[in-house]
Amino acid sequence: MSAEYVPLAIIMFVFTYPSRAVGLLAPAIDRLPRQVLAYLQLVGPAVLAALAAVDIMVGVENGESFFKIGLPWLSVVACIAVVWWRKNLFLGLAAAIVIAIVGRALGY
Amino acid sequence: MTTPSPSPPPDLASVRRKLVLDSLGIILSGAGFGFVYGLTARTVAGFSPIDVMAMSFIAFAGAAQFAAIGYVAAGVPWGVIGILTGLLNARHILYSAAIAPWFRGRPFGERAVAAHLLTDEAFALSIAHFRRLGRFDAFGYWFPAVVADMIPWLVGSLAGVLIGDAILDPERLGLDVIFAAAMAGLAVVLITGRRELVAAIVGATVGVAVSLAVSPTVGVIAGGVVGPAVGLLVPAATSGETAPIGSEASADRYGPRHAASEPPEEAER
Numbered sequence: 001m002s003a004e005y006v007p008l009a010i011i012m013f014v015f016t017y018p019s020r021a022v023g024l025l026a027p028a029i030d031r032l033p034r035q036v037l038a039y040l041q042l043v044g045p046a047v048l049a050a051l052a053a054v055d056i057m058v059g060v061e062n063g064e065s066f067f068k069i070g071l072p073w074l075s076v077v078a079c080i081a082v083v084w085w086r087k088n089l090f091l092g093l094a095a096a097i098v099i100a101i102v103g104r105a106l107g108y
Numbered sequence: 109m110t111t112p113s114p115s116p117p118p119d120l121a122s123v124r125r126k127l128v129l130d131s132l133g134i135i136l137s138g139a140g141f142g143f144v145y146g147l148t149a150r151t152v153a154g155f156s157p158i159d160v161m162a163m164s165f166i167a168f169a170g171a172a173q174f175a176a177i178g179y180v181a182a183g184v185p186w187g188v189i190g191i192l193t194g195l196l197n198a199r200h201i202l203y204s205a206a207i208a209p210w211f212r213g214r215p216f217g218e219r220a221v222a223a224h225l226l227t228d229e230a231f232a233l234s235i236a237h238f239r240r241l242g243r244f245d246a247f248g249y250w251f252p253a254v255v256a257d258m259i260p261w262l263v264g265s266l267a268g269v270l271i272g273d274a275i276l277d278p279e280r281l282g283l284d285v286i287f288a289a290a291m292a293g294l295a296v297v298l299i300t301g302r303r304e305l306v307a308a309i310v311g312a313t314v315g316v317a318v319s320l321a322v323s324p325t326v327g328v329i330a331g332g333v334v335g336p337a338v339g340l341l342v343p344a345a346t347s348g349e350t351a352p353i354g355s356e357a358s359a360d361r362y363g364p365r366h367a368a369s370e371p372p373e374e375a376e377r
Contacts, residue, residue: 023204048337
């Protein structure tokens with residue numbers, strides 16, 4: 001069985017690990033000014049929302065980005081609504097998947 | 109004369125139960141997303157099961173792994189793939205710095221291993237848990253990072269590369285929406301005030317705009333940098349919104365039962 005791409009996995013690790021470790025391992029980074037900590041507190045919602053929005057709204061073809069509209073929008077909005085309402089991520093994901101399955105079965 | 113009674117400490121069992129319930133969705137998401145990854149890596153780039161598992165365990169970088177499949181299929185040099193992976197995962201710098209105060213005082217080895225497992229999902233679940241609790245809780249990091257994220261990702265990847273062909277169209281099973289829905293749902297979990305809400309909306313808007321103008325990789329990073337900056341400009345609705353993470357005031361934002369008692373640096377380890 002081929003292991004041709006194992007070295008690529010190691011290269012990706014080498015380029016990924018430092019960004020994950022810099023905050024946790026660098027001394028005194030946890031003694032940042034209060035304003036910086038307030039900024040960092042907002043990073044999670046911003047990055048996660050950007051990841052979700054870009055995933056469902058932006059497509060890439062031949063290196064060119066384009067705006068896309070589709071069923072995943074409805075699935076993600078449903079997930080957001082359910083998580084907001086029920087405070088339950090599992091239910092939100094289940095709602096998103098059900099909408100995608102039903103939508104695709106209906107031909108969307 | 110009576111003195112105000114202190115807030116009751118958060119109930120560890122109930123906070124952990126909430127974490128486990130939230131993790132169920134991530135387990136589903138990780139397994140489904142991993143399955144699609146394994147299938148795509150095999151069919152698009154010709155990865156073997158060993159390649160897929162090595163990538164999922166060693167790189168352990170969901171979206172970047174998907175991107176790498178496209179790079180490999182397009183014949184992009186490996187060194188360039190490494191650099192692009194680093195750019196795509198640059199957002200982890202922000203996660204790492206944000207979660208670092210909770211790990212203050214923990215052994216170096218533990219922090220070094222924790223860093224490898226610091227994904228979008230592990231960050232969102234664990235930091236929400238620490239905030240609810242008002243202090244570090246080892247279970248609150250390792251459970252989401254290992255049980256809810258890494259194991260389902262590995263199992264899903266293996267299943268995808270081994271039996272993925274048996275499923276003709278993953279889109280018909282809704283597997284293609286799992287990643288976006290999971291990211292959006294995790295963002296909602298972290299929104300507890302106006303500032304987070306504004307940061308999320310601006311992050312998404314900037315992310316899409318820059319993605320269209322430049323590239324999705326740059327877009328996600330731009331959204332993650334600009335969103336919080338704009339969020340900070342919003343006047344806080346309550347004093348708790350500007351209270352240091354882990355303080356009693358900040359913990360009040362996470363529900364009436366979630367009164368915390370100590371800042372992270374003084375918390376019981």
